[in-house]
Amino acid sequence: xxxxxxxxxxxxxxxxxxxxxxxxxxxxxxxxxxxxxxxxxxxxxxxxxxxxxxxxxxxxxxxxxxxxxxxxxxxxxxxxxxxxxxxxxxxxxxxxxxxxxxxxxxxxxxxxxxxxxxxxxxxxxxxxxxxxxxxxxxxxxxxxxxxxxx
Amino acid sequence: xxxxxxxxxxxxxxxxxxxxxxxxxxxxxxxxxxxxxxxxxxxxxxxxxxxxxxxxxxxxxxxxxxxxxxxxxxxxxxxxxxxxxxxxxxxxxxxxxxxxxxxxxxxxxxxxxxxxxxxxxxxxxxxxxxxxxxxxxxxxxxxxxxxxxx
DNA sequence: CGCAAAATGTAGCCTTGGCTTCAACATGGC
DNA sequence: GCCATGTTGAAGCCAAGGCTACATTTTGCG
Ligand SMILES: [Mn+2]
Ligand SMILES: [Mn+2]
Ligand SMILES: [Mn+2]
Ligand SMILES: [Mn+2]
Numbered sequence: 001x002x003x004x005x006x007x008x009x010x011x012x013x014x015x016x017x018x019x020x021x022x023x024x025x026x027x028x029x030x031x032x033x034x035x036x037x038x039x040x041x042x043x044x045x046x047x048x049x050x051x052x053x054x055x056x057x058x059x060x061x062x063x064x065x066x067x068x069x070x071x072x073x074x075x076x077x078x079x080x081x082x083x084x085x086x087x088x089x090x091x092x093x094x095x096x097x098x099x100x101x102x103x104x105x106x107x108x109x110x111x112x113x114x115x116x117x118x119x120x121x122x123x124x125x126x127x128x129x130x131x132x133x134x135x136x137x138x139x140x141x142x143x144x145x146x147x148x149x150x
Numbered sequence: 151x152x153x154x155x156x157x158x159x160x161x162x163x164x165x166x167x168x169x170x171x172x173x174x175x176x177x178x179x180x181x182x183x184x185x186x187x188x189x190x191x192x193x194x195x196x197x198x199x200x201x202x203x204x205x206x207x208x209x210x211x212x213x214x215x216x217x218x219x220x221x222x223x224x225x226x227x228x229x230x231x232x233x234x235x236x237x238x239x240x241x242x243x244x245x246x247x248x249x250x251x252x253x254x255x256x257x258x259x260x261x262x263x264x265x266x267x268x269x270x271x272x273x274x275x276x277x278x279x280x281x282x283x284x285x286x287x288x289x290x291x292x293x294x295x296x297x298x299x300x
Numbered sequence: 301c302g303c304a305a306a307a308t309g310t311a312g313c314c315t316t317g318g319c320t321t322c323a324a325c326a327t328g329g330c
Numbered sequence: 331g332c333c334a335t336g337t338t339g340a341a342g343c344c345a346a347g348g349c350t351a352c353a354t355t356t357t358g359c360g
Pocket of ligand 3: 023184274275276278279
């Protein structure tokens with residue numbers, strides 16, 4: 001497992017800085033991820049994703065949701081016409097699928113580790129945004145899934 | 151725990167809203183947690199915690215660090231006199247110890263699940279802030295520690 | 301149809317957490 | 331002892347993500 005670049009210096013600043021930078025970046029995208037996940041869910045289950053419903057499910061004001069939706073559109077993840085509900089672009093749908101899968105795996109790992117279901121859902125909502133590809137893969141191996149066929 | 155309001159409806163908004171609210175709140179305190187953890191570490195290893203070092207270790211500008219330090223002071227977690235380095239209050243020290251313990255447990259769990267060390271450190275930096283008491287306890291049981299004597 | 305209620309959108313405010321730029325202070329080397 | 335350099339602090343800018351208050355549009359219903 002250790003190549004030859006063993007033992008990064010203990011009080012190493014640059015590595016630590018990189019780790020914190022990664023965490024900050026994940027924190028920044030967490031919000032968008034939750035929105036696309038939720039929008040996909042609403043579209044799938046009810047056929048439409050209205051700002052009010054999104055706001056209620058996230059526990060924020062509708063104005064807050066609308067501003068976030070504007071950002072989703074700006075970033076090419078969603079589109080919508082005034083008063084007509086929100087939809088995901090292809091990119092948004094892909095992201096939603098990814099995020100949803102990650103969410104499920106995180107919850108399952110927590111459950112497998114003996115975390116109570118309510119708590120698992122709670123904590124997963126935050127943890128999911130900080131699970132890298134490598135960690136996700138490890139989680140799936142641990143769960144005994146062969147890289148999820150789904 | 152469940153009175154008669156069994157089986158929260160699938161598309162339950164209030165429960166989901168609460169989960170997202172919790173995640174948002176954790177996200178908000180994450181930054182302060184990282185600061186106290188780092189300050190404690192610097193104090194322990196070098197005897198002093200200077201803004202410049204803090205900034206470098208976190209990968210932010212020194213101005214950003216100084217403003218965060220001001221907030222730590224405002225919230226009663228740290229104190230400092232001009233040009234004299236930062237120290238933690240009793241409350242700050244307690245928080246630092248808690249945060250550090252959590253960090254270690256999260257890393258250990260990731261390692262136990264087969265996540266590569268570098269990645270474990272990376273992801274733990276974000277995950278740690280979303281691990282509740284209940285989940286922490288489950289993690290410790292999983293690791294076979296009896297509520298960490300240390 | 302007509303209109304009240306609900307949904308949507310806009311505006312403006314606040315805090316946080318980034319940044320750069322500049323000013324003030326402290327200190328080590330000469 | 332003095333001064334160059336490094337550290338610290340202050341100010342001001344910006345975007346994100348909250349909020350409330352108000353304006354506009356849609357819609358459902360009598
Ligand atoms: Mn989430
Ligand atoms: Mn989620
Ligand atoms: Mn952290
Ligand atoms: Mn940490």
